[in-house]
Amino acid sequence: MSFFAKRKSETSETLALRKVGETVRLRLSGDGGVYRIPVEGLEIFGVADFFSTAECDKLMAIVDSVARPSPTYKGTDATGRTSYTGDVDPFDPFILMLQRRIDDLMGIDPALGETIQGQRYEPGQEFRAHYDHFLPSQHFWDTEQKRGGQRSWTAMAYLNAVEEGGTTDFPRVNLSIPPQPGALLIWNNMKPDGTPNPDALHAGTPVVRGTKYVLTKWYRARPWH
Numbered sequence: 149m150s151f152f153a154k155r156k157s158e159t160s161e162t163l164a165l166r167k168v169g170e171t172v173r174l175r176l177s178g179d180g181g182v183y184r185i186p187v188e189g190l191e192i193f194g195v196a197d198f199f200s201t202a203e204c205d206k207l208m209a210i211v212d213s214v215a216r217p218s219p220t221y222k223g224t225d226a227t228g229r230t231s232y233t234g235d236v237d238p239f240d241p242f243i244l245m246l247q248r249r250i251d252d253l254m255g256i257d258p259a260l261g262e263t264i265q266g267q268r269y270e271p272g273q274e275f276r277a278h279y280d281h282f283l284p285s286q287h288f289w290d291t292e293q294k295r296g297g298q299r300s301w302t303a304m305a306y307l308n309a310v311e312e313g314g315t316t317d318f319p320r321v322n323l324s325i326p327p328q329p330g331a332l333l334i335w336n337n338m339k340p341d342g343t344p345n346p347d348a349l350h351a352g353t354p355v356v357r358g359t360k361y362v363l364t365k366w367y368r369a370r371p372w373h
């Protein structure tokens with residue numbers, strides 16, 4: 149690939165990321181049930197009770213059925229994620245319904261969304277500070293480029309309350325969010341200009357007491373496959 153071809157694809161990706169940033173920002177800002185968390189430098193929104201208690205219970209059972217030790221990309225982030233993780237069945241009608249609800253809330257093209265992932269953290273388990281978006285220096289960058297490219301928004305749902313620990317922390321913007329059952333958290337990993345936001349750094353802090361269940365859904369610049 150020539151230098152110019154590479155530059156061109158990077159530019160169109162940035163444009164796509166800027167657009168998807170705009171679309172979702174407008175949609176969420178116009179929704180009275182969505183709360184914009186007031187921090188400088190990061191677009192982050194919360195929705196209380198997005199999932200019902202019954203839905204959370206059903207989802208936790210599903211996570212238990214698919215969760216295995218986390219397969220984070222080894223070698224690049226040896227200490228990243230120590231939770232149990234798994235892709236839920238993307239053809240399960242219950243999952244499809246929840247997925248559609250998240251896509252609708254965000255006003256985002258469903259094709260951009262990755263399959264929902266479930267995570268379960270036991271005491272001592274965590275997901276250390278990381279970015280959901282990819283960095284060109286990572287060895288899987290080229291592979292991910294072919295699978296829809298950069299990640300834009302993250303939607304994450306808490307399925308239960310944790311007795312102690314397990315907050316989601318964004319250390320660069322001094323934000324620490326305790327798990328609240330059924331709540332959905334949505335943030336943009338890009339800046340409004342469509343380039344990666346260093347302030348989107350975040351961590352799932354160690355669970356001290358109890359078990360923590362979350363669902364994560366990531367969206368791409370282009371259709372994911």
Ligand SMILES: O=C(O)CCC(=O)C(=O)O
Pocket residue numbers: 267275280304314315316317350351352353362364
């Ligand atoms: O468990 C958390 O609070 C954070 C999870 C997370 O960052 C992720 O799944 O990408």
Ligand SMILES: [Fe+2]
Pocket residue numbers: 278279280350
């Ligand atoms: Fe993350």
